[in-house]
Amino acid sequence: MSVANGTVAYGLKQRPAAGIAGKHVPFASVPVIDLAPLRRPNGPSGDDPAGKRQVARAIGRACEEVGFLYVANHGIPPALIDGAFAEAKRFFTLPLDQKLKLDIKDSANYRGYFPIKREKTDVTAEGDLKEGFDLMRELGPDDPDVRAGKPLHGPNRWPDDLPGFRDAILAYYAAMEDLARLLLRGMALSLDLDEHWFADKTVKPIGYLRLLHYPPQPGPIDERAIGCGAHSDYGCLTILAQDQVGGLQLRNSAGEWIEAPPIPGTFVINLGDQMARWTNERFQATPHRVINRSGRERYSIPFFFDPDYDAVVECLPTCQGPDNPPKHAPITGGEHLLSMLNATFK
Ligand code: OGA
Numbered sequence: 001m002s003v004a005n006g007t008v009a010y011g012l013k014q015r016p017a018a019g020i021a022g023k024h025v026p027f028a029s030v031p032v033i034d035l036a037p038l039r040r041p042n043g044p045s046g047d048d049p050a051g052k053r054q055v056a057r058a059i060g061r062a063c064e065e066v067g068f069l070y071v072a073n074h075g076i077p078p079a080l081i082d083g084a085f086a087e088a089k090r091f092f093t094l095p096l097d098q099k100l101k102l103d104i105k106d107s108a109n110y111r112g113y114f115p116i117k118r119e120k121t122d123v124t125a126e127g128d129l130k131e132g133f134d135l136m137r138e139l140g141p142d143d144p145d146v147r148a149g150k151p152l153h154g155p156n157r158w159p160d161d162l163p164g165f166r167d168a169i170l171a172y173y174a175a176m177e178d179l180a181r182l183l184l185r186g187m188a189l190s191l192d193l194d195e196h197w198f199a200d201k202t203v204k205p206i207g208y209l210r211l212l213h214y215p216p217q218p219g220p221i222d223e224r225a226i227g228c229g230a231h232s233d234y235g236c237l238t239i240l241a242q243d244q245v246g247g248l249q250l251r252n253s254a255g256e257w258i259e260a261p262p263i264p265g266t267f268v269i270n271l272g273d274q275m276a277r278w279t280n281e282r283f284q285a286t287p288h289r290v291i292n293r294s295g296r297e298r299y300s301i302p303f304f305f306d307p308d309y310d311a312v313v314e315c316l317p318t319c320q321g322p323d324n325p326p327k328h329a330p331i332t333g334g335e336h337l338l339s340m341l342n343a344t345f346k
């Protein structure tokens with residue numbers, strides 16, 4: 001779910017230089033943001049408007065300066081996360097021929113399994129040293145969008161010999177949708193929009209969940225053959241659960257690779273090209289990659305969140321002005337994602 005390094009549309013690597021913009025300082029670390037105040041229910045008893053504004057400001061700053069943040073006190077039960085990782089490990093332990101029965105090649109809707117070296121996140125490299133299992137929103141044959149033949153709407157593909165797998169993964173998927181909506185509330189506030197500005201654009205959002213497995217990579221490492229090649233994500237926002245193995249790196253504006261080590265109890269959040277587009281490039285889609293030098297198996301579970309298929313993504317009212325006209329034409333959530341997926345998977 002990413003666009004290869006060098007092929008990112010919209011020129012996001014070039015920061016606007018002139019005008020009133022201050023000097024852009026290359027970031028050296030990723031902030032950890034406590035979401036608790038944002039999760040307080042609205043209303044006289046529970047609401048904490050000042051706390052909320054403070055969290056929103058911190059989120060906004062991270063989105064502008066780093067494009068990445070960690071979130072703590074996110075409200076997702078640890079058992080749900082552990083359960084998803086346990087199921088991912090069970091799945092990847094299956095024999096290859098069994099996994100290939102769910103080959104994503106055979107799916108019209110980008111769902112299923114892909115083996116090691118199939119995906120080239122960085123098109124100039126040799127193929128990623130990772131395997132994965134992809135799913136999207138669970139839709140039955142009676143879903144009106146499935147019936148209408150809308151692209152990206154179709155059945156998920158499930159292994160039939162792993163009882164409990166589907167339930168655990170779908171429960172995790174639902175929790176990710178909730179967390180994405182919470183984060184969007186914080187982002188809306190940080191952009192001086194109404195807290196619920198994104199709500200009617202994320203009623204039936206396109207979420208893309210991936211279970212990923214990175215085998216260890218011993219010996220000298222060629223930068224063109226790594227776990228996940230350099231890329232920026234192309235959706236709206238990504239919620240990444242990584243295990244305790246490490247290996248994720250982000251590239252700052254000075255071109256340096258910064259480690260984003262696992263921090264227990266947190267998720268890593270980053271923005272994709274769609275959000276950069278929506279905010280007139282105020283929020284950044286920062287390039288990143290994975291190299292598993294740990295000697296151990298690494299597992300991660302990214303969730304890529306996009307708005308509704310028909311939601312129109314056009315420059316936010318608070319991200320434009322006479323000196324800052326919209327840089328991108330409006331596009332729908334579906335159009336954007338489909339063009340990116342088609343470019344990546346051919
Ligand atoms: C991705 C990605 C990071 C990871 O899939 O786009 O950046 O830790 N994954 O797996």
Ligand code: NI
Pocket residue numbers: 001002231232233288
């Ligand atoms: Ni990514």
